[in-house]
Amino acid sequence: MSSRPPLRSLDDALDDLLGRAAALGATEEVATFDADGRVLAEDLVSALQVPPHDNSSMDGYAVRLAEIADEGVPLPVSQRIAAGQPAQPLQPGTAARIFTGAPVPAGADAIVMQEDTELADGVVRILRVPDAGQWIRRSGEDVTRGAVVLRQGQRLGPAACGLAAGIGRDRVRVARRPRVALFSTGDELVMPGTVPPDQMRPGAIYNSNRFFLRRLLARCGCEVTDLGIVPDRREATVEAMRGAAVDHDLILTSGGVSVGEEDHVKPAVQALGSLDLWQIAMKPGKPFAHGRIGDAHFIGLPGNPVSSFVTFLLLVRPFLLRLQGAQRVLPAPLLLPAHFDWPRPDRRREFLRVARNAQGGLDLFANQSSGVLTSTVWADGLLDNPPGQAIAHGDLVRFLPFAELDA
Structure with missing residues (x-):
């Protein structure tokens, strides 16, 4: 035999x-709206800076830092800048009313948020001296022109689709x-x-x-x-x-x-x-x-x-x-503490059905039989246990979340 x-x-x-x-x-071109879950078949290279210009990350006032030596400095408001509107250079000795996403005017080097000011009769008092560059998002701090923002072989998720759209791509080439x-x-x-x-x-x-x-x-x-x-x-x-x-x-x-x-x-x-x-x-x-x-x-x-x-x-x-050409095909395991004992391990590598608890550890489903589909619904991942490895309460173990395995 x-x-x-x-x-x-x-x-x-x-x-x-x-x-x-x-x-x-084989590849095909699809709308970026429909690219979630698809594998990218090309590098996506940005033809622009993101953001395209320095802009404010707060509603407030654009100022010259050199003109604010102390708290309480009054500055007349010389212009109002909303998102999507052009900005004029900041006149010396003034502040510009500015809103989130609006371009920072030339000459301004800080934004004072609205909560740190008082406005009366067209004059704003600066109640807190800002730091240089405060609340300014710099041009290209997200994406620089010519950068590869998404690489061939990457599986696209919602955020990646948004990033592709952010560099102007309404369609992308993906694997069939x-x-x-x-x-x-x-x-x-x-x-x-x-x-x-x-x-x-x-x-x-x-x-x-x-x-x-x-x-x-x-x-x-x-x-x-x-x-x-x-x-x-x-x-x-x-x-x-x-x-x-x-x-x-x-x-x-x-x-x-x-x-x-x-x-x-x-x-x-x-x-x-x-x-x-x-x-x-x-x-x-x-x-x-x-x-x-x-x-x-x-x-x-x-x-x-x-x-x-x-x-x-x-x-x-x-x-x-x-x-489909994907490069990353399995998630990296998380190391989490087991909140149970597993004294009789199998000689084979085991994948135990477990769930995360409020204490940051893992609980074990009571019945680990291969016919108990209930265990996969109760669990939110698999514990990857090496052959012959006993587990004591508190041991760090490898956890593979279903959220990354079945997405």
């Missing part, structure tokens, strides 16, 4: 998977969305809404994986074709795979890649292309498969819902981002 191959570390499996994720290459075919296998699966809970046949379960995988794919910027539930028959599985491989970049399934007689995904992929079955030293999520059918990648996730959820976040999501 041949021995089983050794378990692969998660880092090794991820490196291998990312090495197979050649960028799709990966096209993903998603289907489920298993005659035990039932779609919610088709059978009431009290009429479910023995052994049947509702198909929860299909729901969260479809949304996770969409959040990765994919175009998803949902092929539904494929019957547990070899011919049906082969035909579904063959059709999906024609115009998709990835075929994604959960379950059905074991060696059981009713698991037809494995022989179907092998009949049409190539398949590697990996046993990864992680918990949950040990079984994982990658293959190719023509030009399409195939990834088979474990069937247990938490295993499927976690392996998607840690393996499939980085793979899909790399297909």
Whole structure:
């Protein structure tokens, strides 16, 4: 009897998977309004300074510092400057009424905020001597002309879209969305809404994986074709795979890649292309498969819902981002204290479902079973625990927030 191959570390499996994720290459131009979540396919270089001119960060008065030796100095108001209006040079011995965002007049070197002044009959008294440059935003302090403000391979978020707009870009070039075919296998699966809970046949379960995988794919910027539930028959599985491989970049399934007689995904992929079955030293999520059918990648996730959820976040999501040319595919972990004990660790690397508490630490969900999807809803992230590492209350541990893993 041949021995089983050794378990692969998660880092090794991820490196291998990312090495197979050649960028799709195709790009498209989209409106900056619609670029959230897309991967930039070009460097964005600013053709202007941001802000374009020195401007006030407060409502108040623009003054010459040399003319304010002491508190209580009175200065006649010589002009009023609102945002979007041109400013005249500041006349000697006067102050200019100025509003937030308005250009600072030539000759002024400080802004006194409104609360530190008194105005009467067109004369303002300066109640507090300002510092040089006070409340002045300098031209180019945000972006200088010629600077690369966003780089190719960066995944755009709301702030990045705003920054692109701030340098005048109403459209940006981004990587094409990966096209993903998603289907489920298993005659035990039932779609919610088709059978009431009290009429479910023995052994049947509702198909929860299909729901969260479809949304996770969409959040990765994919175009998803949902092929539904494929019957547990070899011919049906082969035909579904063959059709999906024609115009998709990835075929994604959960379950059905074991060696059981009713698991037809494995022989179907092998009949049409190539398949590697990996046993990864992680918990949950040990079984994982990658293959190719023509030009399409195939990834088979474990069937247990938490295993499927976690392996998607840690393996499939980085793979899909790399297909789009993204450079950063996983967040850096946060170091936070564990507010629980974990005295019996697994030999595999564990990803425990935890939630941050009001004291700044992490609480543990009581049931860490790979079938308890409730744990992923209660939690707000994963604790990345090394193999064989016991945890005592107060130990610093590595925390991966869902906010960065499923966005």
